[in-house]
Amino acid sequence: MNGYSGVWVYVEHRNGVISNSTLEIMGKARELASKLGVEMATVLFGNDVSHLVSTLAEYGADRIYLADDEALKEYKTLPYTRLLTELIESNKPEIVLFTASSLGRDLAPRVAARLRTGLTANCIDLDVGCFEDNEKGKRLERILYQIVPAFGGNVVATIVTPYHRPQIATIRPGTFPVPTKAPGRGEVIHVKVNLRREDDKAEVLEVKRDLQESELENAKIVVGVGVGARGPDGVKMLKRLAEVLGGALGATRPVTDAGWLPQEYMIGESGKTVRPDLYIACGISGAMHHMVGVRNAKVIVAINKDPKAPIFEAADYIIVEDMFKIVPKLLEKLDRKG
Amino acid sequence: MISLKVIVLVKQVPDPREYVRIREDGTLDREKARAVINDCDKNALEAALQLKEKFNSKVIAVSMGPPKAEDALREALAMGVDEAILISDRRVRGSDTLATSYVLYKAIEKLGPYDLILCGLESSDGGTAQVGPELAEFLGIPQATFVEDFEVKGNYVIVKRRIEGGFEKLKITMPVLLTISKNANKPRPTTFSGILKAVKKPVVTWSLEDIGAEVDKVGLAGSPTKIMKVEKIGSQRKRILIEGNDVEEIVNNLLRSLQEHGIILEAAKQ
Numbered sequence: 001m002n003g004y005s006g007v008w009v010y011v012e013h014r015n016g017v018i019s020n021s022t023l024e025i026m027g028k029a030r031e032l033a034s035k036l037g038v039e040m041a042t043v044l045f046g047n048d049v050s051h052l053v054s055t056l057a058e059y060g061a062d063r064i065y066l067a068d069d070e071a072l073k074e075y076k077t078l079p080y081t082r083l084l085t086e087l088i089e090s091n092k093p094e095i096v097l098f099t100a101s102s103l104g105r106d107l108a109p110r111v112a113a114r115l116r117t118g119l120t121a122n123c124i125d126l127d128v129g130c131f132e133d134n135e136k137g138k139r140l141e142r143i144l145y146q147i148v149p150a151f152g153g154n155v156v157a158t159i160v161t162p163y164h165r166p167q168i169a170t171i172r173p174g175t176f177p178v179p180t181k182a183p184g185r186g187e188v189i190h191v192k193v194n195l196r197r198e199d200d201k202a203e204v205l206e207v208k209r210d211l212q213e214s215e216l217e218n219a220k221i222v223v224g225v226g227v228g229a230r231g232p233d234g235v236k237m238l239k240r241l242a243e244v245l246g247g248a249l250g251a252t253r254p255v256t257d258a259g260w261l262p263q264e265y266m267i268g269e270s271g272k273t274v275r276p277d278l279y280i281a282c283g284i285s286g287a288m289h290h291m292v293g294v295r296n297a298k299v300i301v302a303i304n305k306d307p308k309a310p311i312f313e314a315a316d317y318i319i320v321e322d323m324f325k326i327v328p329k330l331l332e333k334l335d336r337k338g
Numbered sequence: 339m340i341s342l343k344v345i346v347l348v349k350q351v352p353d354p355r356e357y358v359r360i361r362e363d364g365t366l367d368r369e370k371a372r373a374v375i376n377d378c379d380k381n382a383l384e385a386a387l388q389l390k391e392k393f394n395s396k397v398i399a400v401s402m403g404p405p406k407a408e409d410a411l412r413e414a415l416a417m418g419v420d421e422a423i424l425i426s427d428r429r430v431r432g433s434d435t436l437a438t439s440y441v442l443y444k445a446i447e448k449l450g451p452y453d454l455i456l457c458g459l460e461s462s463d464g465g466t467a468q469v470g471p472e473l474a475e476f477l478g479i480p481q482a483t484f485v486e487d488f489e490v491k492g493n494y495v496i497v498k499r500r501i502e503g504g505f506e507k508l509k510i511t512m513p514v515l516l517t518i519s520k521n522a523n524k525p526r527p528t529t530f531s532g533i534l535k536a537v538k539k540p541v542v543t544w545s546l547e548d549i550g551a552e553v554d555k556v557g558l559a560g561s562p563t564k565i566m567k568v569e570k571i572g573s574q575r576k577r578i579l580i581e582g583n584d585v586e587e588i589v590n591n592l593l594r595s596l597q598e599h600g601i602i603l604e605a606a607k608q
Contacts, residue, residue, distance in 0.1 A: 077471075077481055102501040106483045109468040113436060113475035118562030121466035131566060150568055157568045164562040201480040202510045205496070209504035246606025257520060264503075269465050278601055287354065289462070299599055300575060301592065316576040317595055319588060329589045334605045 004094040004165040006063075007033040010084070010107070011044045011056065012099050014209075018052055020178055021099040023059055025171050027179030028126055029097055030060040035128050036142055038094070039063055042186075043087065045080060047073040057186035059179060065091075067191040074207070075103050078199035081110045087191060088115065093166050095144050097126075100170035112168045118161030120146035120169045122269065124292070131160050144169070149292050174217065174273035174296060216265065221247030222276040224267065224294070227254045228283015228304060228323055235260050237327055238282055244334050250274060252290045267293040282323045286311025303327070340490065342395040344386045345446060346419065347457035347469070349376040350403050350410035354462040375410045378458030380417075380525035382518040386456050387418045387526065389490060396420050398449060402430060402441055408541050415536035416528040422541045423449075429546055429553055434561035435468040441556055442469070443476035444549040454495070455515040459484060467517065474515040482508055483517045 007029045012019040026042065033040035041063035042056045050068050057064065065087060071079065084107070088096065096111075098104035100122045112119035125147040131140045143160050144167040150157040161167040216222065223242040229235050235255075242249040250267040251260070267274055268290040279297035283304060284290060291314055294300065302315035305322045312318045319326055352371035375383075386397045399414040401407050402425040411422035425445050433441065446452065455474075460467035467483065474481035482488075486505065487498040490512075497508045500519060546553060554560055580595060582588035593603055 081475075102484050102499070105467050106471060106481070109435070109466075109471035110475050110481070112468075113439060113472040116436070116562070118434065118436065119466075119468060119472075120563060121468055145566070146563075155568060155570050158566040159563050160566045161562050162564060201514075202482075202508050204506060205509055206507040207501070207504070208506070209501070244605050245603065263521060270460065278596070278603075289354075289465070299596070299601060301596070312577065314575055316578065316599075317592060318577060318579045319592065320579070321585070321588060325585045326589060329585045330592075330603075333589060333593070334603065 004092045006039045006041055006091075006093040007036070007095045008088075008093040008097065008166075009040070009042045009061075010096065010098045010104065011042050011052070012101060012103055013044075013046060013049060013052060016048070016051070018055055019099065019101075019173075021101065021171075021173035023178045024173070024176040025097050025099060026056075026059045026061065028171070028176045029095075030179065032095065032126060032128055032144070033062075036094075041065060041093065043084065044068075045072050045083065047071075053186065053188055057184040058181040060182070060184060061186040064186045064188050065191050066188055067193050069193040071193060071195050074204040075107075076199075076202050076204065077106055077110055078201055079195050080107055081114060082196065082199050083191065083193065085111050085114045088166060094142070096166045096168045098168070098170045100172045104170050108168055108170050115166070117164040117166060117168060118159075120148060120159045120161070122292075123148055123169045123171045124156070124175055124295070126169065126171070131162050133162060143167075149288060149295075172273055172292070174275055216248045216250055216267070217272055217274060219248035219274065219276050221245045221278045222250050222267075222274050222280070222294075222297070223247055224279060224281040224284050224290075225249065225251040225255050225261065225265075226282060226284030226290075226304075227252065227258075228285075229255065229260070230283075232260060234283070234324070237324075237331075241280070241282075241327055241331060244331060247276070247278075252284055252287065269293065281311055281315065282327060284311055285309045286314060340393045340492070342389060342393050342454060342490065343452045344389055344395055344397045344454045344456060345449065345452050346379070346382050346386045346397060346399045346414070347442065347455070347473075348379045348383070348399050348401045348410055348414055349458070349461050350374070350401065350407040351376045351461055351463040373406065373409065375413055376458050376461045376463075378460065378518055378520045380458075381520055381522045382456040382458050383414055383417055383419065384523045384525040385488070385516075385518055386454075388523070389454070390418065393490065398423065400442065400445055400449075401425070402433075402438060402445075405543075408543075411541045412536055413528060415539045415541070416532040417526060418532060420539075422539070424541055424543045425545075425549065426543050427545045427556075430556045432558035432561065433556055434563045435464075435466055435472055436562055437556050437560040439469050439472035439476055440560065441546075441549070441551055442473050444551040445544060446473075446477065448544075448549050451513075453512050454490070455479075455513070457515070457517055459517045459519045470515055470517040477513075477515070479513050479515055480510050481515045481517070482510055484519055485516045486519050486521050488516060
């Protein structure tokens with residue numbers, strides 16, 4: 001599409017540190033920009049964030065659009081939307097990428113709707129290539145392939161935005177590896193911040209975070225709790241297994257919905273993404289919502305007494321047996337060895 | 339006494355609690371899947387009905403879908419909403435989130451002034467969480483997403499919104515659109531008397547003409563995103579069945595298989 005050029009990444013940061021998910025996306029953006037022969041740029045909004053510019057350059061940003069202003073101290077939907085859409089309209093990037101976070105999933109749809117362009121949520125991979133529009137008999141080049149999981153773990157859909165620019169997508173945290181740093185010098189472009197009264201509709205009263213990074217996301221071994229755990233006793237047993245193995249405990253959405261474990265334990269589409277060496281799924285059926293969050297596990301062991309459970313399609317080692325028989329035996333053996 | 343007009347958006351989805359099989363060509367075998375109200379849309383309905391108990395409120399449920407989506411709206415009526423509107427038109431088929439938001443926007447415009455729009459955080463079948471914010475943009479009103487709790491005060495709402503590792507509290511001017519999380523409340527079940535009362539209430543059906551929507555902005559033609567292909571990627575997992583004559587043998591075989599894979603399971607040093 002004429003006039004649109006460049007791959008942009010919207011930068012998320014917390015307490016003066018760029019989030020890992022942003023760096024992950026930058027690695028992929030760099031790769032896409034090289035394939036397209038264009039620049040990779042980042043958009044950095046906030047207050048007192050100028051010191052992050054050098055890090056963005058080291059991770060491959062050719063250009064950094066910087067809006068550093070006291071009015072941008074906290075994320076607010078309307079002022080951020082205004083600033084970003086105006087920046088996009090005047091600089092015309094062909095691709096804009098966001099983290100699929102509470103911020104990215106709030107901001108990206110607002111920006112996409114204002115620009116009347118397409119948005120694809122929760123991508124698990126990206127690429128660029130051509131799109132044959134058989135209906136219109138057209139062949140379009142330089143199209144962003146936005147790959148998303150569809151109906152159950154083993155199906156993926158490729159979504160394209162052929163006739164609108166920019167092409168916008170959100171990407172799940174943990175999808176790509178963090179790239180390696182290299183000396184780099186990005187050009188900083190200062191963005192003027194002009195807030196409008198009509199955008200002043202919200203006030204942030206309080207922000208509370210448990211600053212501890214989740215051990216679940218970094219664990220080498222994760223034990224997953226499904227509804228097959230049947231209740232608090234089953235959860236306790238699996239918690240013990242996770243502890244003995246020096247791993248972390250995670251759960252499916254029905255388990256956290258039922259209150260057997262707090263929501264922080266939820267793995268899946270609206271929860272966390274894990275990438276352990278070993279994932280032990282206990283009493284988990286294998287709904288897509290959950291499997292999306294464990295697809296980066298190196299090895300998956302599934303224990304489920306239902307031989308028809310979809311998880312067996314997506315596991316490396318399959319045990320068709322009651323977890324209440326297998327797990328105690330496993331614990332017994334581990335205790336003996338340890 | 340505060341008087342509120344609340345609009346709740348409802349989507350009918352295949353029951354996520356049923357296994358849905360995927361055919362070889364990657365399409366969904368939906369024949370057996372029961373259609374239900376999307377999970378967190380029920381939380382949005384519950385939040386609206388709680389407002390009705392507290393204030394002088396009118397609650398209108400709005401859905402876009404095929405004629406059978408009337409069932410979802412009947413259920414909303416049985417839960418206690420006052421009115422139900424179904425936008426059903428063959429031409430909206432294949433709409434992506436932007437086109438869907440446009441249709442809902444036109445319908446809500448027709449309904450006149452409102453104070454609150456509540457919708458579920460995301461649908462269980464699409465999971466994009468985009469329609470809420472995109473609709474708020476069409477309407478030109480503020481939004482809060484991932485809402486766990488909220489309170490209506492005078493002309494504003496205090497919202498508790500989930501963020502990574504915690505939450506934030508916002509004060510937002512009404513009218514406002516909120517996307518409600520599953521943790522917000524416990525949706526009430528439908529009662530027999532509710533169902534009886536719902537039978538007498540109509541579900542009003544609107545076409546694109548009724549809401550004044552432009553045909554080229556809806557359906558496949560009005561959707562910026564297109565599905566290029568859907569592939570069944572054969573599982574890259576090994577799918578090795580671990581068997582044994584008894585539990586002891588099964589566990590031993592598992593440990594051996596993992597060991598061959600370079601994974602030694604042992605008790606961590608405390």
